[in-house]
Amino acid sequence: MAEEKKLSGGLDYFRVAAALLVIAIHTAPLEAVSETADFFLTRVLARLAVPFFFLVTGYFVLGRDKTSSRLRRFLVRTFLFYLGAIFLYLPFGIYAGHYEHITFGTALRMFLFDGSFYHLWYFPACILGILLVASLKRFLPLKATAAVTGILYLLGLMGDSYYGLMVKSALLASLYEAGFGLWSYTRNGLFFAPVFLFLGAWISTNKPEGSLSLREGSFLSDQKEPCMSGFYACGGLRFLTGFLLSLLFMSAEAFLLRHFKIPRHDSMYLFLVPSAYFLFRLLLSVECKPSARLRAVSTWIYLLHPALIILLRMVAKPLHLTWLLVENPFIQFVCVSAMAVGAAFAITALKQHGIRWKTTKIPEVNPMKNNGSFESGRRAWIELDRTALHHNVAYLKSLLPENCRLMPAVKANAYGHGAKLIAQELNLLGIDAFCVACAAEGVRLRKYNVTGEILILGYTHPSQFPLLYRYHLTQTVVDASYGKCLNEFGEKLHVHVGIDTGMHRLGERSENLEHLQSIFRLENLVVDGVFTHLCTSDGQTAEEENYIRLQAASFYRTVEALEALGCTCPRIHLLSSYGLLRHPEMAEDYVRAGIALYGVLSNSDDTKRWGSSLKPVLSLKARIASVKELLPGESAGYGICYTAKEKRRLAILAIGYADGLPRSFSCGKGFVLIGGKKAPIIGRICMDQTIVDVTEIPDVAAGGYAVLIGSWGQHQITACDWAHATGTITNEILSRLGGRLERVWKEE
Ligand SMILES: *Cc1c(COP(=O)(O)O)cnc(C)c1O
Numbered sequence: 001m002a003e004e005k006k007l008s009g010g011l012d013y014f015r016v017a018a019a020l021l022v023i024a025i026h027t028a029p030l031e032a033v034s035e036t037a038d039f040f041l042t043r044v045l046a047r048l049a050v051p052f053f054f055l056v057t058g059y060f061v062l063g064r065d066k067t068s069s070r071l072r073r074f075l076v077r078t079f080l081f082y083l084g085a086i087f088l089y090l091p092f093g094i095y096a097g098h099y100e101h102i103t104f105g106t107a108l109r110m111f112l113f114d115g116s117f118y119h120l121w122y123f124p125a126c127i128l129g130i131l132l133v134a135s136l137k138r139f140l141p142l143k144a145t146a147a148v149t150g151i152l153y154l155l156g157l158m159g160d161s162y163y164g165l166m167v168k169s170a171l172l173a174s175l176y177e178a179g180f181g182l183w184s185y186t187r188n189g190l191f192f193a194p195v196f197l198f199l200g201a202w203i204s205t206n207k208p209e210g211s212l213s214l215r216e217g218s219f220l221s222d223q224k225e226p227c228m229s230g231f232y233a234c235g236g237l238r239f240l241t242g243f244l245l246s247l248l249f250m251s252a253e254a255f256l257l258r259h260f261k262i263p264r265h266d267s268m269y270l271f272l273v274p275s276a277y278f279l280f281r282l283l284l285s286v287e288c289k290p291s292a293r294l295r296a297v298s299t300w301i302y303l304l305h306p307a308l309i310i311l312l313r314m315v316a317k318p319l320h321l322t323w324l325l326v327e328n329p330f331i332q333f334v335c336v337s338a339m340a341v342g343a344a345f346a347i348t349a350l351k352q353h354g355i356r357w358k359t360t361k362i363p364e365v366n367p368m369k370n371n372g373s374f375e376s377g378r379r380a381w382i383e384l385d386r387t388a389l390h391h392n393v394a395y396l397k398s399l400l401p402e403n404c405r406l407m408p409a410v411k412a413n414a415y416g417h418g419a420k421l422i423a424q425e426l427n428l429l430g431i432d433a434f435c436v437a438c439a440a441e442g443v444r445l446r447k448y449n450v451t452g453e454i455l456i457l458g459y460t461h462p463s464q465f466p467l468l469y470r471y472h473l474t475q476t477v478v479d480a481s482y483g484k485c486l487n488e489f490g491e492k493l494h495v496h497v498g499i500d501t502g503m504h505r506l507g508e509r510s511e512n513l514e515h516l517q518s519i520f521r522l523e524n525l526v527v528d529g530v531f532t533h534l535c536t537s538d539g540q541t542a543e544e545e546n547y548i549r550l551q552a553a554s555f556y557r558t559v560e561a562l563e564a565l566g567c568t569c570p571r572i573h574l575l576s577s578y579g580l581l582r583h584p585e586m587a588e589d590y591v592r593a594g595i596a597l598y599g600v601l602s603n604s605d606d607t608k609r610w611g612s613s614l615k616p617v618l619s620l621k622a623r624i625a626s627v628k629e630l631l632p633g634e635s636a637g638y639g640i641c642y643t644a645k646e647k648r649r650l651a652i653l654a655i656g657y658a659d660g661l662p663r664s665f666s667c668g669k670g671f672v673l674i675g676g677k678k679a680p681i682i683g684r685i686c687m688d689q690t691i692v693d694v695t696e697i698p699d700v701a702a703g704g705y706a707v708l709i710g711s712w713g714q715h716q717i718t719a720c721d722w723a724h725a726t727g728t729i730t731n732e733i734l735s736r737l738g739g740r741l742e743r744v745w746k747e748e
Contacts, residue, residue, distance in 0.1 A: 010286030015298035018049035023305045029333035043266050044254045051276035054196035063204020067559050069569050082123035089117035113183035128189025133197045149194040156191025157268045164262030187267035236285035243278035250275050300344035308339045380622040380655035381742040388615035392597050395613050399584040409594030411437035412735035418743030423450045435592050439464045442473040465489040478506040480515035487522040496529035501554040503535035510558040520567035529571035537578040581610040602729035604720035619710030622655035626702050637683025641667050649695045653706050656688040660737035662726045672706040676713025
């Protein structure tokens with residue numbers, strides 16, 4: 001959908017392509033075709049893959065608005081991944097005899113520079129490079145950082161593709177020889193990674209400020225091909241030209257060097273830097289939806305492919321297929337790629353669909369047993385569509401960056417849907433963080449056996465602090481003095497610190513650093529997170545857009561400053577539904593999604609524009625209590641507001657304004673669906689009853705039912721329609737649906 005195009009999706013698609021290029025390096029698919037073609041593919045084109053990964057990392061981890069806590073978490077995660085990979089490849093390495101003459105020195109060299117198995121060098125290079133660039137950026141001006149990373153790259157180049165020129169100097173040659181005792185190649189975290197990491201960070205910092213509104217503008221103006229217009233507007237054509245030219249020069253460079261037998265190794269070229277740079281900018285200017293799935297897939301392909309190459313050999317041998325599967329390089333490439341892609345998708349599918357390793361059994365109430373059928377005797381009820389909920393969860397998750405979690409807002413009885421059914425179902429889907437408005441809502445969730453973190457977004461009176469402790473609820477620190485108050489309770493309480501960055505509702509003001517810092521010093525509070533709330537993320541004016549930027553900048557600045565003061569902010573979050581749909585790149589550790597999870601946005605325009613992939617979860621139905629005739633001249637309802645001109649047939653529905661039906665729908669303003677046809681509401685809506693006109697609808701009988709929100713036949717009534725008709729937003733409509741309504745799952 002055009003409406004959901006977001007920047008940076010192009011990067012995700014290319015990641016998979018880059019991972020396949022790495023497989024090409026290791027399988028040489030064109031070897032049998034032509035030596036030149038093989039050289040071009042594996043030694044020129046595919047050399048772009050790893051620099052591309054570094055650029056992406058620099059862009060997302062070291063760029064603008066990136067906090068040091070994010071950096072730290074990325075490093076820890078990469079390091080753990082690296083450790084896991086080392087263990088995974090240990091048997092292969094032993095089998096290949098990699099570790100036979102290992103000493104402490106060679107082990108250290110492997111660990112820091114070479115990688116313990118041949119493709120694993122990427123991980124230490126990434127870590128080392130990030131540490132280096134982050135420190136350089138911190139202590140040096142920008143230009144100096146650029147210069148240092150550039151010089152390091154040149155030094156690396158002399159030990160790689162330009163080795164033959166360098167050895168002409170005996171002094172240099174001996175220096176490099178000594179270096180090669182410490183690292184086997186210069187394509188490592190010291191010489192190779194930094195320049196690309198720096199460039200990625202630099203691109204992120206130098207995105208044109210206007211690109212955001214420009215992008216948004218491209219679909220507001222209803223253009224047919226926003227993708228291409230965005231592409232041109234973002235300078236796509238310029239980058240394409242730049243890329244093709246630099247690739248041409250890089251090819252010439254590579255072939256020349258090879259011709260004169262200069263390279264020692266061929267990972268680094270002069271023109272690799274501009275080529276990778278233009279490629280990255282080019283991909284960045286392609287507007288398409290980001291995909292967390294593809295991101296994870298590319299990592300798994302990269303990690304697993306060498307193991308799969310070996311596996312293929314092991315399988316081919318007993319089958320006597322070595323001649324085909326191994327010795328034909330193209331077939332080998334295709335097989336390994338297919339296996340790697342398949343395995344990567346399988347692994348990410350397991351993770352994405354929330355296979356819960358630690359299953360807490362929630363007693364299944366099975367409301368489906370006696371649902372929907374007229375015999376169940378229900379008066380007026382809400383039907384929840386489980387498939388729609390699953391769909392919305394999967395969709396929102398697909399927008400999340402790696403390691404960002406959904407923290408559904410289930411306040412106000414899950415926006416009227418019923419917190420019990422919704423939260424239990426989300427729990428089963430593997431969601432383990434929720435937010436609610438008050439302590440009572442949190443306690444209720446615990447009584448429904450909901451597990452995981454429950455964050456209370458609002459104020460809790462000190463008399464209820466024992467509930468926080470007893471039910472393991474996480475409290476928002478709504479300002480610094482409230483923090484002291486929480487601390488005085490005496491028991492350890494888990495909290496998230498609210499920071500007010502411009503909404504001026506809850507949260508300590510971002511400029512009061514000392515006050516904020518004081519919260520972290522409180523001995524009884526365990527600060528698990530820090531968050532802010534944006535107040536214009538649904539807005540479209542330039543002013544509102546700008547306000548988002550201001551709030552985000554203020555938030556990141558404050559978190560940075562707190563970190564610098566030694567206050568650790570373990571998890572940070574700032575987005576709710578609109579923020580995620582429109583600025584997924586700003587998602588940090590959690591997204592507090594409410595309304596979108598329920599399948600609508602606040603009004604129908606927004607839903608069409610940004611939420612067209614969502615599916616409404618809720619339907620509202622009411623029983624027909626009685627059907628009667630109204631003779632000409634007779635009136636119906638309070639205040640005799642309706643008088644029949646001719647003979648009419650009325651149905652009385654067992655639902656009223658006490659159930660959340662807006663009274664302003666009275667007297668013909670609203671309608672309901674019966675038998676797939678529209679039945680207008682006549683007279684005034686009562687507290688518990690509503691009268692509709694069913695003259696035009698055959699076979700209406702007491703005991704049947706009417707749809708007030710949902711679809712029947714050709715017609716649909718949405719919460720957006722209600723909101724539009726009554727001049728409010730769906731959030732209000734839904735959250736006001738009454739406690740008297742029964743909530744059940746729709747029969748599937
Ligand atoms: C209600 C609420 C949310 C959820 O907002 P939606 O727009 O429904 O996604 C997120 N954060 C805070 C602080 C809230 O109060």
